[in-house]
Amino acid sequence: MDFGDLQNEIYFRGLQGVVPKWPLTAAGLETAAEAAMPTSVWTYVAGGAGDERTQRGNVSAFARRGLVPRMLVGAAHRDLSVDLFGMHLPSPLFLAPVGVLGIAAQDGHGDLATARASAATGVPMIASTLSEDPLEAVRDAAGTTPGMFQLYTPTDRDLAASLVQRAGRAGFGALVVTLDTWVTGWRPRDLQIANFPQLRGAALANYLSDPVFRAAVPDAATDPRSVVEHWARVFGNPLTWDDLPWLRSLTDLPIVLKGICAADDARRAVDAGIDGVYVSNHGGRQANGGVPALDLLPDVVSAVGDDVPVLFDSGVRSGSDVVTALAMGASAVGLGRPYVHGLALGGAAGVEHVVRAVLAEADLLMAVNGFPDVAALRSADVRTVDA
Numbered sequence: 001m002d003f004g005d006l007q008n009e010i011y012f013r014g015l016q017g018v019v020p021k022w023p024l025t026a027a028g029l030e031t032a033a034e035a036a037m038p039t040s041v042w043t044y045v046a047g048g049a050g051d052e053r054t055q056r057g058n059v060s061a062f063a064r065r066g067l068v069p070r071m072l073v074g075a076a077h078r079d080l081s082v083d084l085f086g087m088h089l090p091s092p093l094f095l096a097p098v099g100v101l102g103i104a105a106q107d108g109h110g111d112l113a114t115a116r117a118s119a120a121t122g123v124p125m126i127a128s129t130l131s132e133d134p135l136e137a138v139r140d141a142a143g144t145t146p147g148m149f150q151l152y153t154p155t156d157r158d159l160a161a162s163l164v165q166r167a168g169r170a171g172f173g174a175l176v177v178t179l180d181t182w183v184t185g186w187r188p189r190d191l192q193i194a195n196f197p198q199l200r201g202a203a204l205a206n207y208l209s210d211p212v213f214r215a216a217v218p219d220a221a222t223d224p225r226s227v228v229e230h231w232a233r234v235f236g237n238p239l240t241w242d243d244l245p246w247l248r249s250l251t252d253l254p255i256v257l258k259g260i261c262a263a264d265d266a267r268r269a270v271d272a273g274i275d276g277v278y279v280s281n282h283g284g285r286q287a288n289g290g291v292p293a294l295d296l297l298p299d300v301v302s303a304v305g306d307d308v309p310v311l312f313d314s315g316v317r318s319g320s321d322v323v324t325a326l327a328m329g330a331s332a333v334g335l336g337r338p339y340v341h342g343l344a345l346g347g348a349a350g351v352e353h354v355v356r357a358v359l360a361e362a363d364l365l366m367a368v369n370g371f372p373d374v375a376a377l378r379s380a381d382v383r384t385v386d387a
Contacts, residue, residue: 033341047189055284058315061292070370096334097150102132115141117351182236263303301329319361
């Protein structure tokens with residue numbers, strides 16, 4: 001079945017008087033999710049760094065790109081499948097790591113709900129270190145759909161090794177190391193209400209279930225404050241190039257560096273033996289005043305060539321955005337806030353709704369524009385247009 005068949009499903013259900021339960025556009029999802037979320041969670045999900053111009057720029061960068069369609073190519077059926085780190089995936093879409101999935105869901109277990117949506121759609125989830133449920137449970141909930149584990153590298157090397165080894169034993173297919181969040185960026189929305197979820201004990205299940213962390217906080221069960229204080233001390237490690245051999249020594253899993261945006265950094269990472277680079281500016285949440293991530297993608301792709309996959313996120317709001325990023329060289333494209341909005345509205349079913357809608361739009365766009373597969377998109381003519 002082509003992903004675009006969802007639109008016929010919707011139209012035929014409409015003949016029985018049934019319409020989609022949740023919005024089908026990113027703007028509609030955002031509005032509905034804001035109404036459904038507590039203010040403290042909404043500000044964390046919606047907010048960015050500074051005046052959020054980089055966050056807005058990530059989105060508007062897609063509006064400045066357009067694909068030139070190709071006709072008479074017979075794209076009656078599309079093949080969106082890709083191979084990534086030994087995983088054969090039905091599409092190039094993945095669910096980007098988000099550190100408050102648990103509390104974004106109405107039942108407080110959004111990491112598990114997202115994993116169940118991953119299982120239902122075949123779209124892999126990058127499970128965050130910051131989770132309301134242990135990584136083993138999240139991996140189990142994803143069933144046979146492959147997944148990856150995102151690491152916020154702690155200053156405690158024994159704890160880092162324990163988290164990485166747990167991810168390997170749990171069955172994750174790659175390790176995604178986030179580089180740009182060893183310290184939190186200036187986020188006025190959260191600061192205005194003096195709210196940081198992790199300092200209130202949220203999303204710390206992977207630490208509380210870890211033997212190394214627990215050994216360092218023997219009173220964790222009776223003194224929650226000691227847990228938060230120790231977490232704050234060990235959370236952020238400002239990694240350097242000299243740390244890469246140590247990271248490599250921790251696991252045989254493919255290692256992907258998330259936050260690589262400069263072409264020189266990408267090339268250096270590949271030369272150091274890294275298995276993949278991930279172009280992302282954290283959706284504009286960490287540093288304001290930067291270049292939109294999409295604008296940097298082609299340079300990174302050019303720098304690494306065919307040596308390693310290039311993952312991408314930041315500003316992706318639709319299926320057309322996914323297609324644009326693929327045409328500009330991304331090997332796989334991450335969806336962030338829109339699926340969190342779906343999660344807030346309907347748990348696993350809400351995430352599945354958003355994923356299916358994004359893939360349907362991407363599939364139909366490829367059909368109309370004459371791109372039968374992802375390989376064909378690689379030779380697409382992408383123009384800069386007036387936004």
